[in-house]
Amino acid sequence: MLNNQTSFEQELVSRLVRGDAKAQYTLYKRYVDAMYHTVIRIVKDPTDAQDVVQECFIRVFQKIDTYRGEATLGAWIKRIAIHSAFNLMRKRKRNLEYATDEIERYDIEFEIEDSDSTYSPENVHHAIKELPTGCRAVVSLYALEGYSHKEIAGILDITESTSKTQYRRAKGLLKDVLVSKMRRDEV
Amino acid sequence: MKFEDQINRDRREFDQIEKVPSDLIWHGIQDNIRKKNTRRIIIRLSAAASIIIIIGAFAVINFSGIKSSGEQFAMSSEFNEEENKYYQLANHKMTEINYTDLDRSEYGEIISELEELDSMYTALKSEMAEIPNAEKAIQTAIKFHERRLQILELLEKEIENRKREEANESNLKI
Numbered sequence: 001m002l003n004n005q006t007s008f009e010q011e012l013v014s015r016l017v018r019g020d021a022k023a024q025y026t027l028y029k030r031y032v033d034a035m036y037h038t039v040i041r042i043v044k045d046p047t048d049a050q051d052v053v054q055e056c057f058i059r060v061f062q063k064i065d066t067y068r069g070e071a072t073l074g075a076w077i078k079r080i081a082i083h084s085a086f087n088l089m090r091k092r093k094r095n096l097e098y099a100t101d102e103i104e105r106y107d108i109e110f111e112i113e114d115s116d117s118t119y120s121p122e123n124v125h126h127a128i129k130e131l132p133t134g135c136r137a138v139v140s141l142y143a144l145e146g147y148s149h150k151e152i153a154g155i156l157d158i159t160e161s162t163s164k165t166q167y168r169r170a171k172g173l174l175k176d177v178l179v180s181k182m183r184r185d186e187v
Numbered sequence: 188m189k190f191e192d193q194i195n196r197d198r199r200e201f202d203q204i205e206k207v208p209s210d211l212i213w214h215g216i217q218d219n220i221r222k223k224n225t226r227r228i229i230i231r232l233s234a235a236a237s238i239i240i241i242i243g244a245f246a247v248i249n250f251s252g253i254k255s256s257g258e259q260f261a262m263s264s265e266f267n268e269e270e271n272k273y274y275q276l277a278n279h280k281m282t283e284i285n286y287t288d289l290d291r292s293e294y295g296e297i298i299s300e301l302e303e304l305d306s307m308y309t310a311l312k313s314e315m316a317e318i319p320n321a322e323k324a325i326q327t328a329i330k331f332h333e334r335r336l337q338i339l340e341l342l343e344k345e346i347e348n349r350k351r352e353e354a355n356e357s358n359l360k361i
Binding site for chain 1: 193194202209211215219
């Protein structure tokens, strides 16, 4: 019995295991937008994001028989997408850069008021892409993809405490990017 | 509201911001899958072509009247030498690719084709022993060995491709 699957997913998975091309396209259409956005927040470059998403779905189709339903199908595919993104960065020998500013500067909690005009999902999405690579990886995985600092530490090969520190710095830097965007828009 | 709570509230919107080149990516996926399938098909077709060569040789031997009644054909030492060279090359290749330990769930179809090819060749050789002028059959035998070697080379490439893909995947720590 697969724990986290809906009956639609169960049916889709069994068709995918049989190599059904229509099922592949259904799965693709269902998840491509989410995967592309997750990946581009990590790799930033649109062409790299295309390559990673392509590679991710090829892997999904090849490895679908290993999916055991322990996570939802979407979460399983997202994990493959995220790992493919970091794999590409490693292949390109792009070391993750982390923010090194004094941590005290970012100790204030990042609160968003309803009247706050700097915040919108679109602004935050683009602001994340402006962050140093390591920093944006941590903030994407923690705030958007729901990974714990322990899981992030495992994926990025850093300590849990580095992940936490980078997350605080990332939030501070995000706030800076959003505020300076607002100022630019006002001018 | 805390940053994290705000993001959670709007989470769906975060996946609808960029224009996703969905058709382009899908075509890339299709191309890639097609290429991988083509590699497999080429190997299988090569094996099938070799089988046809041997069947052709059988036809020549059995229906063209070159088969003798009882007269034994002694395979020329030149041919035996040539054949040994091919066997040595093939054995070397098989050792390189660790042929006997290949995963049958991965390469079963290709291995079966090669086995069929070998058993047909064994049968052909026993027929050849009855031919007084085996020039045609010898040419076929040489063709068989060349083909067999080519198939092993294609198989080697396929194994290398597969290893590269697996190495990429093992870096993923999924």
